[in-house]
Amino acid sequence: METDSSLPGLLRNALRHTAQTVAVVTTGGPEARSAMSATAVVPVSMDPPSMLFCVNRGASCFPLFLEGHGFCVNLLAAEHQQLAEQCSGGLKGEARFAAGEFATHPNGVPYLPSALASIFCVQDGRYLYGTHAVVLGKVTEVRLTDKRGPLLYYDGGFRRLPIADTPPEGQDQGAVMGEEGDW
Secondary structure (H helix, E strand, O other), X not given: OOOOOOHHHHHHHHHOOOOEEOEEEEEEOOOOEEEEEEOOXXXXXXXXXXXXXXXXXXXXOHHHHHXXXXXXXXXXXXXXXXXXXXXXXOOOHHHHHHHOOOEEXXXXXXXXXXXXXXXXXXXXXXXXXXXXXXXEEEEEEEEEOOOOOEEEEEOOEEEEOOOOOOOOOOOOOOOOOOOOOOO
């Protein structure tokens, strides 16, 4: 790996050590819909339930997200790698939907029924920062499917994480990040 000694390059290289779940964030309005792969997707709060994601201001889907439509964070399973690749680069607009069997929620937002989870949100704010926009959303609905291994992005590539049938010894299956209120 070539080393970039600039501060942004060092930060990029440092963040290659974090494993992130891959999501496809979808949105749609009356005339268009769009999808983008994202790893900059995180919960903000459980009260109120909320999420945020970041979108590059140069991305083809940026204008549609700026219109303020609802969106869905679709957390991908390992078998969705082709979809993640199609939604992260050369394909634009409607062509990004070709690799997945998408449905349309009653609120008009496209979603992936086979995703590990589909988290539906209404936009609740946007913040432009540097090359990106941070988009905040209030969660209105969550749909879960069967438990399968997630698609991860680590060290510049897609990775798969096998899921055991039972949690490791001493770990409560319902525990997320420790005791209530730790995060």
